[in-house]
Amino acid sequence: MIDPFCLRLENLREKSGYTKKELSQKLGFSANVYGSYERGERRPSFETCCKLANIFHVSLDYLLCGKEYNQGNIETEESQLTEVIELFKEKGLKHPYILQLDKWEELSQEDLQELTNHFNWVVHKARLRKKA
Template sequence: MKDFGLRLENLREKHGYSKVDVSLKLGFTANVYGSYEREDRRPTLETIIKLADLYGVSLDYLIRGREYEPHKIHQPEYKKMQELLNIITEKGIHKPHFLQVENWSVLDKEDIWEIDNHFEWVVHKAKFRK
């Protein structure tokens, strides 16, 4: 379960919970959840299922860090990406910098968090402009 603790930490922060919050939501003492994030302890399968439900993610994502892929390309995800590219092209951007995968490798968690928050703010602002 490579990077399991990091995935837990990212999901917890994304949902705005403290470690104590999650421990209590799962019915544990205050320090148990933190030991999962530090990877000092491994949760039971029952606990992993509860965590997946709490964060709204699949077991595959929580355990393996990626969704199960019986085929190389999932059609729904491909269609969504194609729709996004069509919107961007219609707006006159033909080589969007933010879609160049090699640029993402230099970003850390905080950089990506900042990008996500900025995008959310820009969308919010645009809704009120119209």
């Protein structure tokens, strides 16, 4: 059976117009490394997945799982934010650093994308732990 992750990589590469060799070079690898990802012979590291998500302009959710996060409407987002704050409190984190607005204002768009990619990766790892 063909691995859906490998197929996603191939489809994204073709849509983007890159060759396997070009992507290997763009990622800083020797010519055949990226092709080994598409063939399922190797798995990219977290850092490489982040780079691929940025190159292909997709989220890590999509790259790893084939699912895009759906933001919904503003009311839903506000309700979800309230639920996240309550979850922090339930877990004993009354003033989590991540909710400090002044810290967010220091971040660039690239920083926010990196943070999003890292969060998606952590969620992915949590799901894998639950399945094990």
